Amino acid sequence: MSKRLFVKGNEAVAMAAVEAGCRYYFGYPITPQSDIPEYLSRELPKLDGEFIQAESEIASINMLLGASAAGVRAMTSSSGPGISLKQEGISYMSGSELPGVIVNISRSGPGLGGIDASQADYFQSVKGGGHGGYHIIVLAPSSVQEMYDLTMLAFDLADIYRMPVMVLGDSVVGQMKEALVPHKRPETELPPKDWAVRGKGDGEQRVVKSLYLGDGELEAHNWKLHAKYLVLKEEECRWEDYETADAELVVAAFGSAARIAATAVIMAREAGMKVGLLRPITLFPFPEKAFFNVTQRCKKVLDIELNTGQMVEDVRLSVVGDAEVFFYGRPPGAGSLPTPEELLEQIKKYY
Amino acid sequence: MQQVFRRPLSLKDVQTHFCPGCHHGTIHRLVAEAIDEYGVQKRTIGIASVGCSVFLYSYFNIDVVESPHGRAPAVATGVKRAKPDSIVFTYQGDGDLAAIGTSEIIHAANRGEQITVIFVNNTTYGMTGGQMAPTTLVGQKTSTSPYGRNQAKDGAPLRMAELMAQLEGVAFSARVAVNTSRNLFEAKKQIKNAFRYQVEGKGFSFIEALSACPTNWGMDPLRANERVGTEMCDYFKLGVFKNVENL
Amino acid sequence: MRHDVFIAGFGGQGVLLAGNLLSYAAIIEGKNVSFFPAYGVEKRGGAAMCTVVIADGNVGSPVVGAPSVVIVLNQTSLDKYGSKVKPGGVCIVNSSLVDTAHFSRGDIEVIPIAMNEIAMSLGDARMVNMVAVGAYAAKTGAVTLASLAEALKEALPERNHRFIPANLMAIEAGAEKIPG
Incomplete structure (x- = not known):
């Protein structure tokens, strides 16, 4: 696997997802990230995976929510306007402590804007783009190799911290081609997904949810999420x-x-x-x-x-x-x- | 002594939060009986929606994923694709499925996802306090249609069971009610059919269940129950609108 | 060593293939490279541009404000980008389609090559891009002709491999226009 390839940043993301064991992708076409669904629509069926071109960005993120709740590695990708539509689902995934990888090959805005490189989605990405006050991990690759490496890392971080991880790029890192040295998924110790729904069998009922109505329940839940953010600041800054x-x-x-x-x-x-x-x-x-x-x-x-x-x-x-x-x-x-x-x-x- | 009646295994022994005269509890029971009937409780995953139906996990003794408002069919798609051996059903109200979630239900159905959808139609938004729903009957007064639903401005109530029957991906679509014992037995039969379709891998199955909402209709339970059989059944005809086994 | 080149023309002239080919050749030589494309919103016939940076070490910026070499394949590209060439740099011009009479920059070297005619004489006008790449490689030494020959196998889809010999001739013809 040490041969140097010459690939687009977007393709590197898709290749890394496959290598990271992601077999489920849900997305909707939007420039300048369509290379990602195009690649995965070709490769995932060969690996007994599932590729769905959903009816909307909203459906895509909720398919990701469902697949993730079932315990598998899954991904969606989009760009600016599509990521805005996904914010509802990202908030629910954050509240439900669900892993999942979201790639934003962002466009220039606001509104329909244009397709040129932009970093104007920084606030939306790092400050909790949806409602309710939460954070997701945001990784910012600056080369094709990093598009590969950080996408793979995103899946591990998502599983370790049980939260969505965003890979934030733009048309420069997405459309640019550079040398890429693909490599095996690193050996990482991952916690068991003992929270995922599976059909309860003879075990305890499992519920994936973000609704907490009991006295003090939601406050406690938010403090728990906050504590994770503090751990991230200590352990995962790069x-x-x-x-x-x-x-x-x-x-x-x-x-x-x-x-x-x-x-x-x-x-x-x-x-x-x-x-x-x-x-x-x-x-x-x-x-x-x-x-x-x-x-x-x-x-x-x-x-x-x-x-x-x-x-x-x-x-x-x-x-x-x-x-x-x-x-x-x-x-x-x-x-x-x-x-x-x-x-x-x-x-x-x-x- | 022979036991002739008991709580379905798939339901928990708890009191529900549903109002007196609401049909959710009855519909819950019929769904649980269908799950028991096919012995699939241990591999069933329920998808809860937003509305009065959100507490699915409090009443069903199965794994549950809660989804954003209207998105249950998309969440169900993700779950079922990831775990094709599981039995996946959504349980959604009319605001959830027929207004904010129209896109998700149409496309999940059109893809022919191997899931079952239980759609509870009570012509109003129950949990938020009785606002106009996509199924609110023409002339019906609600907290956001104080002069009655005006077809010229608000459109006509959506007939979802008929609409779903038009889609190629749908294998089974029926509308049932639980307001009389006769309707209840028919409802039980069709809900079982809907689950059987999934168990046998025959495709997407859809049940629209008419329900009373005495609280938001401003009626006592008996009057509300009566309205289901008259006004509602008059516009929302009961029956099976598609059954691929008969085609 | 660091080489940067900006290639511009209209869609269909093979601008992006030229950039890809140079990049593959650099990869074959064990160098680092970035290929950054830009094109108009039109799917066909619009402007096409790309920047290629080849370096032994870090590539650095994939975009370059004042490229040391600019290859212009049509008139619009010269009018638009001729002024961007780095002082002391080189502008390789497709003189078949570009009039340089009004392009006066004393601080750069302008190399006019009748690329369309050369490509046609070799049998296919579409090989303009190959002539340009050959001239660029000979002028700068950024990559060798041998690497370009090998890179054709990577840059061209399998179904077009039968055109490799003709393309190679076009590359060599371009290189021959650069005085040794």
Whole structure:
């Protein structure tokens, strides 16, 4: 399995899902993620799996809810507007503590917007996009290899923490082709799914639900969910640190923006500027400590996003009090993808 | 002494929260009897919906997944595809199935999912306090149709059992009532048929059960029961609308 | 070493296949590569563009503001992207369809090649993209012609493998236009 393949980011997601043991996919066509259902509609039937092109995004997420409640690994994918429709189901899955992988190859918005790369779904993804106050794990790949690796990780994290996990990308990481080294699913110790419905047999009745009406029940349930979020912050924060040790300015960026920013950082280094890059890989849990630690010494952070400023709020909440946080971003749309040269100018401006 | 009557194994020995005169309890019992009849309790998974029917898991002694409002057929699809050996049924009210969940029910039926749908039609939103439902009869006053349902503005009540019968994927569709002992025995027979279809792998089966809602209709239980047999049965005809075994 | 190239034309000129072919060749050579496509909303006949970055180490940004090489296959692409070529860079132009008379940039090297005529002389106008790739590889050394030859097997679907010899000739013809 060590041969280097040359594949699209979206295909890497689908390949990883198959390798992770996902045999159930439910989705609805929307650009720019349709490579994922196309791939799985071809491959899952060969593996005795189930592929359903559902009547809507709402049906897709609820099929995922049902399959997950039955204890199998399952996935759905969509883009911006479709993810909005799925929020009801994501809230129910969160409340019912159901695992499941949701891929958002996001589009530019609001509304129908456009199909260009965008990071404007950051808030929706990390702040609990549906009702009721919850979080899901959000992973932000910035290469085709990471689309593969993080999708596989998403299935494990979902099972371990019993919650939905989102892989958040856009058309850059989804449509881009790069070298991919596929690999086996890592050996991970997973908890038994002793909560899944199965037809009770001679055992105890199992109920998967999010309704809690008894005195104090719902509060206790919410504290339980909250405790998981605290564990995630301790155990599961992931980020990439590039040349921050001596940096006088640290660029913060995730996903596709981080790819563009990385080249700008290299250009800045070549021009003699001490600049580094801190790239959150988990957007929830947000790597707060990484930002706190780096700003103990480096007092300037330039946050770059493909939107008008969303992650920057989490960066500001994470840095040491006397660190300055600057922002550069552009609302997404055709012709709005910044170039490394453009970002270098911003680095020079704040350096 | 010979036992001639007992609680179905698939029902728990608990009191329900249903109002006096409501037919949910009776319909629950008929569903439980059908599950017992085919000996499938241990592999049955119920899909609860949103409305008075949400407490399915409190009354049925089976595994249950609760679904968002209207989405039970999609949830059932996910469960059944993942566990094809299980017996999966949804239990949904009229607001849930025929309004917010119209898309899910039509497409699950059209795919011919191997599930059974129990649709309880009481011409109103029960749990939220008696608002107009897609099945509310023309002229019927509810808390959101205080002047009576106006067909020109609100449309006519949806006849779901007939609508489902039109779909290629549907193997069985019937409308039943439990307001008289005669109707009750017929209902029992058809609900059993619906489950038998699933047990035998014959396809998607649909039961529309007419139910009284005395509380929200502002009637005593007897009057409400009577209304099922008159006004409701007049518009929502009882019968089997599709049965692939007879085709 | 890092090579970046931006290829632009209209749909049907094989812009995306050209980018894919370069990428496969880079993979074969053990290099890292990113291929980033962009196209208009039209399914046929609209604009087609792609950026390919080939590097020994990290690829970095898959999008490039000022590419060191730009390949333009039609007039619109030159008008739109000619100004983006990095100072000191190269613009390889399909002179069969592109008039460079009004394109005056003293800070870059412009290489006009009559790609349509070359492709036609080899039997198929659709091989314009192969001529362009050959010229690019010869000019920059980003990938070798041998790797391109091998990459054709990966980049072309099985059913089109019978066209590999002709495509190879087109690649070589393009390369020959670059003075050794």
